[in-house]
Amino acid sequence: MKYRRILAIGVVAICLLCAEIGLGKTPVVWWMLYHNSVPEAEQWLKDWERMFNETHPDIDLKIETRVSNPREAVIVQTVAGVGPDIMYEVDSVMGQWVENGYAMPLDKYIASWPGKNDILPAVLDGVTYGGQLRAMPFMLWTWGVAWNKNVFAEAGMTSFPQTWDEVTQAARRTTRTNADGTIAQWGWRTWRSNIYILALVEAHFRQLGATIIEEGQTRANLNNSVGHQVMAQLRDWWRIGGMPPNLAASSDDLAKGKGAMYYAWSGDDRSTIVNNYPDVGPETIGFARYPGPTPGNDVLQFMTANLMILSSSKNPDAAWQVITAFMEPENLKQYLLRRGMISVLRSHYHDPDLMSFKYTNELMALVYDPLYIHGTKHQRYGRYRATAGNEFIKAFDGSIGITEALIKAEEIIRAEITGN
Known part of the structure; x- marks a missing residue:
């Protein structure tokens, strides 16, 4: 009898414990x-x-x-x-x-x-x-371009560029300088972040049918005709925007009409415009895919x-x-x-x-093919994107040449992937 009572108490205790911890x-x-x-x-x-x-x-x-x-x-x-x-x-x-x-x-x-x-x-x-x-x-x-329609309109333009040459023309037409030569209104700017700049270079490689590095490869393909063409084009825009030595784009400037084209604008930054500029809407701020070297070669990263x-x-x-x-x-x-x-x-x-x-x-x-991941799809992308990106920024700022930047970035990527 005593044994059965102890057993019953034990069963009840187990049931209570099971209920408490959600057994099952x-x-x-x-x-x-x-x-x-x-x-x-x-x-x-x-x-x-x-x-x-x-x-x-x-x-x-x-x-x-x-x-x-x-x-x-x-x-x-x-x-x-x-x-x-x-x-x-x-x-x-x-x-x-x-x-x-x-x-x-x-x-x-x-x-x-x-x-x-x-x-x-x-x-x-x-x-x-x-x-x-x-x-x-x-x-x-999305990672593409945000642009200010009012700034474009003031420069006599009503639509977004469709080619690299048109981007260059629009950047020049929408750039305003102060008497001392500083930029009062930038026509083209982007981030100065070394972890994002490699992705911008890759987007333009894609437009020319190439990529910096394929998944699984150990060597990057940078110091070639595609690399030189892309770097020269981005350097030209970088300089038109007056970015050297330490200036960059901002969503605040764009919303205020102090900038025209923000390249590599991240959709994650939409909240900056929505929250800080409630009176600014789609009639003022537009979005675009990256225009290609020729019409129809536009791409979008995400x-x-x-x-x-x-x-x-x-x-x-x-x-x-x-x-x-x-x-x-x-x-x-x-x-x-x-x-x-x-x-x-x-x-x-x-x-x-x-x-x-x-x-x-x-x-x-904007979300239609061709769509590309932001950056390069490689298991070790996180290891080389910042250090290789530093070399690109140096070339855009003019502290090193394009060839040197491409060679150094290739070596950085190879070393980070192979470990030597």
Whole structure:
């Protein structure tokens, strides 16, 4: 009798413990990061987490939106066996996670997922390495040109240039100088960031049917006729914009009418114009793909936000369920309405709610082939983009010649890839 009583108490205790820890539920931890400046999207994620758990009683989802130093933390926690199952990452650094074995191949999952054909093919290709899909893209931002229509109109132009020569002419016509020779209104400018300038060079390589380096290669192809043509053209625009030795474009200048063409403008910077200049709209600010050397050679670059399943995940099947639930068109739409980015789903490109967000309609209109990932798709892109980019900036500023910059950038890329 005493034994049965002890056994009964033990069973009750186990049941209570099971209820408390959710025994029978599969835990999934999702690091959905970088929401400090978008509290509406962060709150939606918390609400969606609760809804998901209510409708999926077999899964216990926990979404963490704020993790300090996540790229370092995920390595430490994974080694300790307590890392997340899903992690947010941008495509430009996905290569390092692939190379180090952190990003699980998703091909076996996406092959049978009904939503795969709704995703823009170029963005899937951007996170495919060695023929294997390594993450699920869910939103993108464009990298192209932003331009001020009023500044163009004041210079007697009503449309955006279609060729490199027309860009040069427009840059000169929209540049205004002060009496001391300084630039009062720039016709053409871009970033001075060494991590972005290589991508701008690559965009113009693509327009000439070339690339700086192919995926899997160890040597870059820079010091050639294409490299010299691209660098000479970008250097000319750089100088027209008065960028040497330390000036750069800004969305503030563009919105104020102090600039005409902002090259390598990131769609992620849209919030600067939307929030700081509410009276400025599409009638003033326009967006364009990069014009080519001849009409019809225009291209657009993009960056994507992606969800990767960590190879260390103990529950990858459940993690995939979470991702596909989030990717359902209505769920993704509701998130993007609060996040203010562009969808990777083709079915969203005619959604009136999404297009009502300021400038979204204009930016979506640019998203068609040819589309290229921002930068070069290589596992070690993150290692060489800044140091090689420094050499390009030196050439544009005139401190070294174009040939020297191309040779040095080639050597930097080779050394970073081969390790010697």
